[in-house]
Amino acid sequence: KENKNYCEQKLIRLNESENPLRVLHLKKGKGLRKKALLTSYIHGDEPETLQANLTTLENVLQNNLLDSWEIMSIPVANPYGKQLGTRYNLIGIDLNRDFFTKKAKETKTIIKMNSQFMFDFSL
DSSP, X not given: OTTTTTEEEEEEOOOTTSOOEEEEEEOOSSSOOEEEXXXXXXXXXXXXXXXXXXXXXXXXXXTTXXXXXXXXXXXXXXXXXXXXXXXXXXXXXXXXXXXXXXXSHHHHHHHHHHHHHOOSEEO
C-alpha cells in the first residue's frame, strides 16, 4: 500500500469456492528490464516461503533494484492449501508436481504468466 507508484495488485479468481490468487506486479517507469517471478506457498504447509518472498521484495525496494528489474510476486500460490495447512489444492493436486501435467488452475495460471512475461528468473 505504501508503494502504489510502482506496485500494482491483481486478483485472479480460480473458482467461486476458493480465495483468489493475489499477484503483485512491481515495476518502475518504462523501459526494458529483466523480469523475475517470485512464488511462495505452493505447498500450504510451508509458511516460511511467504517470508522469503516478502523479504526479497523488501530487499528489491530498499536497494532500488526496480531500476533494472520488473518483479511479479505470487505470495500465496495455493490459497486452499494455506488455509488448511496442506500440500494440496482444492481438488487434491500437489501443485509442485503439476507443472508437466497442468491439471490445476493454479499451475495453469503460473505457466500462463510465464509465457506472457517471459521471466528471466523464477524462484
